[in-house]
Amino acid sequence: MKNTHDTQSIFELSKPGRRAARLPACDVPERKISDLLPAAAIATAPPALPELAEPAVIRHFVNLSTQNMSVDTHFYPLGSCTMKYNPKRNERAAAMPGLADLHPYQPAETLQGMLEMLYELQEALQEISGLEACSLQPAAGAHGELAALLVAAAYFRDLGENRTKVLVPDNAHGTNPASAAMGGFEAVTIKTTSDGFVDLDDLDANLDDQVAVLMITNPSTLGLFEPNMQEIADRVHRAGGLIYLDGANMNAILGISRPGDFGADMQHYNPHKTFSGPHGGGGPGAGPICVTEKLAPYLPAPVVVKESRVAGCESREEKRKAGDSRLTTHDPQLPLFRLDYDRPKSIGRVRSFFGNVGVLLRAYAYIRSHGPDGLRRVSENAVLNANYLLSRVKHILPVPQGNRCMHEFVASAADIKRDKNISAMDMAKRLLDFGYHAPTVYFPLTVPEAMMIEPTETESKETLDAFAETLFRVTEEEANLLHEAPHSTPVSRPDEVRAARQPVLSYPE
Amino acid sequence: MKPEELLYAKTHEWVAIAEENGTKVATLGISAFAVEALTDLVYIDLPKVGQKVEAEQPFCEVESVKAVSDVYSPLEGEVIAVNDALPDALETLGSDPYGEGWVAKIKIADEAGLANLMDHTAYTKQCEES
Numbered sequence: 001m002k003n004t005h006d007t008q009s010i011f012e013l014s015k016p017g018r019r020a021a022r023l024p025a026c027d028v029p030e031r032k033i034s035d036l037l038p039a040a041a042i043a044t045a046p047p048a049l050p051e052l053a054e055p056a057v058i059r060h061f062v063n064l065s066t067q068n069m070s071v072d073t074h075f076y077p078l079g080s081c082t083m084k085y086n087p088k089r090n091e092r093a094a095a096m097p098g099l100a101d102l103h104p105y106q107p108a109e110t111l112q113g114m115l116e117m118l119y120e121l122q123e124a125l126q127e128i129s130g131l132e133a134c135s136l137q138p139a140a141g142a143h144g145e146l147a148a149l150l151v152a153a154a155y156f157r158d159l160g161e162n163r164t165k166v167l168v169p170d171n172a173h174g175t176n177p178a179s180a181a182m183g184g185f186e187a188v189t190i191k192t193t194s195d196g197f198v199d200l201d202d203l204d205a206n207l208d209d210q211v212a213v214l215m216i217t218n219p220s221t222l223g224l225f226e227p228n229m230q231e232i233a234d235r236v237h238r239a240g241g242l243i244y245l246d247g248a249n250m251n252a253i254l255g256i257s258r259p260g261d262f263g264a265d266m267q268h269y270n271p272h273k274t275f276s277g278p279h280g281g282g283g284p285g286a287g288p289i290c291v292t293e294k295l296a297p298y299l300p301a302p303v304v305v306k307e308s309r310v311a312g313c314e315s316r317e318e319k320r321k322a323g324d325s326r327l328t329t330h331d332p333q334l335p336l337f338r339l340d341y342d343r344p345k346s347i348g349r350v351r352s353f354f355g356n357v358g359v360l361l362r363a364y365a366y367i368r369s370h371g372p373d374g375l376r377r378v379s380e381n382a383v384l385n386a387n388y389l390l391s392r393v394k395h396i397l398p399v400p401q402g403n404r405c406m407h408e409f410v411a412s413a414a415d416i417k418r419d420k421n422i423s424a425m426d427m428a429k430r431l432l433d434f435g436y437h438a439p440t441v442y443f444p445l446t447v448p449e450a451m452m453i454e455p456t457e458t459e460s461k462e463t464l465d466a467f468a469e470t471l472f473r474v475t476e477e478e479a480n481l482l483h484e485a486p487h488s489t490p491v492s493r494p495d496e497v498r499a500a501r502q503p504v505l506s507y508p509e
Numbered sequence: 510m511k512p513e514e515l516l517y518a519k520t521h522e523w524v525a526i527a528e529e530n531g532t533k534v535a536t537l538g539i540s541a542f543a544v545e546a547l548t549d550l551v552y553i554d555l556p557k558v559g560q561k562v563e564a565e566q567p568f569c570e571v572e573s574v575k576a577v578s579d580v581y582s583p584l585e586g587e588v589i590a591v592n593d594a595l596p597d598a599l600e601t602l603g604s605d606p607y608g609e610g611w612v613a614k615i616k617i618a619d620e621a622g623l624a625n626l627m628d629h630t631a632y633t634k635q636c637e638e639s
Binding site (some may be wrong): 009174442443444448496497500501 | 551552576
């Protein structure tokens with residue numbers, strides 16, 4: 001079982017002179033490169049590129065791709081990440097040449113279809129959040145947090161109020177205090193109770209006229225809906241502050257409760273979680289934000305707006321339904337979509353062009369293909385699946401906060417660590433041997449030996465049962481076997497300390 | 510130093526009080542329990558000598574492969590020495606948390622914070638309950 005098939009890097013496979021393609025003979029007169037380029041622009045030695053035949057290149061990358069664990073290959077209960085299956089129709093839609101081949105410098109008149117979709121996505125996100133305005137620009141969830149906090153800062157500056165503090169509960173994602181600091185605020189931690197909810201006494205103790213924003217994740221990282229949400233929002237609003245909702249866990253409440261209705265003034269979405277965008281790979285991502293009407297003037301510019309070219313004009317869709325064949329973008333009967341830069345109070349751009357359109361179009365396709373009722377069913381099934389898995393896992397590992405949950409729950413390996421010296425990390429590593437991606441471990445920090453499990457709505461009962469049975473089997477195994485797990489992967493346990501302290505970032509070193 | 514003879518903060522720092530040249534000095538470190546809970550450490554941001562510290566406020570940061578954590582000063586005072594060897598030998602925090610793994614020495618300005626500290630028995634109980 002020990003790892004023997006370590007993957008070599010493509011540089012190690014290289015042999016001088018090997019090649020995958022031969023260029024045809026040159027059919028134009030040759031000239032010396034030194035006649036064409038200044039000396040400073042000419043390299044003195046060829047770049048250190050690997051030299052391989054085509055089959056070796058193909059085998060190398062195809063084999064590498066099979067080492068990956070993905071939602072397409074494995075159950076992936078990575079808490080807080082909402083690793084739901086990504087429907088392939090979203091990929092097909094976003095890859096259509098009429099969308100994928102657009103150039104960002106094309107005139108808006110030639111981009112009407114894409115702009116219309118982005119406009120409708122803005123409208124859909126506003127409706128889902130219960131807020132009045134939207135910016136699609138931020139390139140990731142944390143970027144959305146930062147953009148929203150800059151919007152809040154601009155709002156308070158406009159009011160002439162000097163508010164310097166952002167309150168963040170201690171079970172929040174680490175991005176919350178980081179965004180507050182990046183936005184020029186002081187991040188102040190608010191305690192949570194042993195039940196996992198915001199400690200109202202500690203909130204009161206820190207609430208004053210210096211507080212700009214309370215950032216809250218609801219449902220929380222413990223998979224719990226904050227029972228005092230309205231009270232918390234009321235207290236912050238009475239103190240003149242704003243509520244920011246970290247939308248990481250929207251998958252639990254789509255079409256059921258709206259952040260704008262429970263007191264949020266701003267929120268971001270993580271389309272890669274909630275709306276089945278692709279995960280990982282370092283992006284590109286998207287982190288659209290929605291805000292209330294009073295904050296709308298400060299949103300990043302430009303935003304997509306819809307203008308009537310003639311009074312009473314219908315939407316493209318209505319015209320199509322009515323059998324109107326004149327559907328060119330130059331049809332004066334149709335509304336015009338354009339980018340509105342004329343926003344004097346805007347914080348300005350936070351991303352070039354239109355944001356990461358490919359990811360936004362996938363979210364649009366997901367939202368439109370589900371519709372309002374479908375999105376509600378997504379959340380109902382996500383919560384049902386999580387509660388079903390919770391009901392099985394709690395007999396294997398204690399779940400300190402709760403007999404019920406929203407979209408995820410946090411089990412603790414603290415007891416088994418004490419009794420058998422098996423840590424959450426050991427169990428997570430061992431699950432890889434059984435073909436499961438590990439749950440999130442050691443987060444949130446408020447639960448010792450945390451294992452954060454989020455099954456999502458796209459898993460069957462059989463998958464959840466098999467996972468619970470495997471988790472139980474792992475807890476019954478010998479500690480020594482787990483300490484050295486995983487046993488079946490090309491690399492067992494990387495040296496994380498050395499990777500952080502002495503990273504090797506190039507090849508050859 | 511023997512862990513049984515030290516005082517502990519509820520935020521897992523240990524404190525040893527001693528007289529040096531007529532002033533009261535507190536040596537601060539991180540408890541063995543906390544070092545283990547932090548998992549593998551990769552970085553420490555030590556305070557500067559001469560820096561003023563406030564009771565129950567962060568004065569130092571440790572980063573593990575999982576998270577960045579604040580280290581709190583149990584007492585108000587001024588940093589008079591730091592363990593310069595630590596950043597390049599973080600394993601000392603785990604191998605000798607109460608000796609070579611000390612973090613900083615503080616000239617105590619106000620002893621009020623002492624009343625909030627626990628003895629070893631009370632601290633061990635806190636760790637078992639967490």
